[in-house]
Amino acid sequence: MTFDLLTAVGADEEMAAVFSEQRAVADWLVVEAALTHGLAAAGVVEGDTAERIIAACRPEVVDTEGLWSQSATVGYPIFPLVRMICASLDDEAAGFVHFGATTQDIMDCALALQLRDAAGRLLDLVGQLGDGLAVLVRRHEGTLMAGRTHAQQAVPTTFGAKCAVFLDEFTRHRERLTVARQRVSVLSLFGAGGTSAALGERAAVVRDEMARRLDLAATEVPWHVARDRVAEFAMAAALVTATCVRLAREMVDLSRTEIGEVAEADGLYRGASSTMPQKANPISAELTIGFGVMAQAAASAMLRAMEAGHERAAGEWQVEWQALPAASASAAGALRAAIALTSGLRVFPGRMRANLDADGGRIMAEGYMIALASQLGRDRAHEVLYEAVRRSREKDQPLVATLRSSLDAEAWSALEPVLPTPSDYLGSTTQICQAAVTEWRRGAQPDSTRTDPVVITEEEGNE
Structure with a gap:
């Protein structure tokens, strides 16, 4: 495997786990088991036979090395995976493994599970970043500074009002991700050509039972080549990172020696140079930008993945295999770095006032x-x-x-x-700050997995 320095330095481990090898194989097995439950509910397979198949859908039956070597020959992993499941069963049970499904059905259902969790992780991180920005907005509602247009001083504003614009953007990103998460959480089970011919009238019953067990939405229309849902997710992730990059670049500019209005968290050797002892480089901002640019590049590939023709892609689907994990992982990395940037940000009101x-x-x-x-x-x-x-x-x-x-x-x-x-001459800066915080709080996710609130301490070095 290629060594990825950016990932090594700043990866989000929770997102990496969502797209790990172990998670992929485990999800394929879970989907195959759910398919068997659906077949039993539709009367396609006897209950005791179904139980034997379900029991065989476990990681222990998979020879991982053999799975990948055979996948290189076949082109896809589900054919060898199914054979490994069958090898642990008697002939009667083996005859109903993967019945009525096609490879992409299994992989798309597993992808839906992964993207649902990936969106959840991004929502968690957006929540942390927004909470931190809300603290900065409230704290610096009246912190006077120069507003700048075209890189030149324009009119006075406040640092809180500046942060409020970012917070308002992340409020909308949270809404987009919530919608994208709902749209990608959809079952796929339509067989070889997307017609469900193998299951016939029993297809809907099988799909409904699978959807119930996997906690996915059922649909009556195939999406083997209709990739707008997964592309929308990637674009939502890219939009989030674009704002992260804008935030990071803003803080880099404000931390320039000649401006000196903010600085990243202090710490021994944090951002140190190997040759210039005076340096304290904006490393969190730099990671934010690096990850953000990569997320956007990966998301753009999903537009090409949408070009799949006929009833099954011929190469476009494979684009997703790299683009979706890359977009998700990079977006999570950008958000993590942006959280570190804002949570440790030091703000210098005295310098801001002097620059006026x-x-x-x-x-x-x-x-x-x-x-x-x-x-x-x-x-x-x-x-x-x-x-x-x-x-x-x-x-x-x-x-x-x-x-x-x-x-x-x-x-x-x-x-x-x-x-x-x-x-x-600050106009509506107070109202801007209050409105941004109010809207952020109004859209707070009640089902957030976060347990620890973001706490931002008083900035070191504030004047």
Whole structure:
């Protein structure tokens, strides 16, 4: 097997277990056993015969080395798996193993079980990340900083409002994943060409019993080549990671030496350089970006997997064998790294406030313009401020001083008392923060598997 350094450094073990070799084989056996239960419920096989088959669907009957060597010859693992089950049974029972099913039925049912659990794990991680962001939103609702557009200072905002936008995005991602999880949790049992001809009128009974036992939804329409459900899951995972990457890049930018408004968690040798002793690299952000990009690349392959023709794919299905585990594992890795990033994030309000003055107060140009508009109208006020900004840069002078010299004494006397400060010009940041937290809490998953709440301690080094 190829060594994967990214996985070795930051993999999510729970997601890795969902797509492990042991889990795949175990799920195929579980599905074969559920099929036998369905056959018994439909009267296709006698009860005692069914019990013998079900008892044989256990990992001990599988020679793993032989399974994979034979799969390389056949092209798929279910044919040799079925033969191994049959080898442990008498001829009568062996005659009803895998009855009425096709290889993809078994593998797609197992895939549904895996993706259901994978979606559950992603929802768990999104929940942890969102909870952590909610703490940052509440804590920094009033932490003043420069808002930036096109990488330049624009107008004042708060760090809480910045985090609120991310939190709102993850609220929607949680909804998407919840829907995707429901849609992929669907049974497949339609036989060779998707018509259920081998089972005939008994097919629906078999499917219903299988679905009940596997806790999957039954459907009357085959999906051997209709891969929109699994592609939707991969896309939902990729969308989550895209926001994780955006969050990580934002924190990388804000942690630049010249900006210095945030930093990742401190710790001995954390992010250390082998040659530059001063370095503390943003390693959680970097892992988030690395995993996120890989999740998106894997998800894009699922669009090609949807191109399968006729009633069975000829190569497109195999794309899924790598793309779905890769998209899931990478998404989990990105979320884990993003959780580490936000939970240990150090925020420096003093540096944020100081940076507001880095451009000579020009960040308040819009605020001054709006104040002056009551005297001159917005368009004329814009021109006055535009010229004042240009001259303040040319003279390396604070904007307020240049603006004072641009106006006559009467105009300045009327304007000066109403000129806003950065803390006066925050608009709806408080409401934005409150709305984002409220929506996040409203959509909290009641069936979450998380038991330990995320706790974010006071930031080290806060000014």
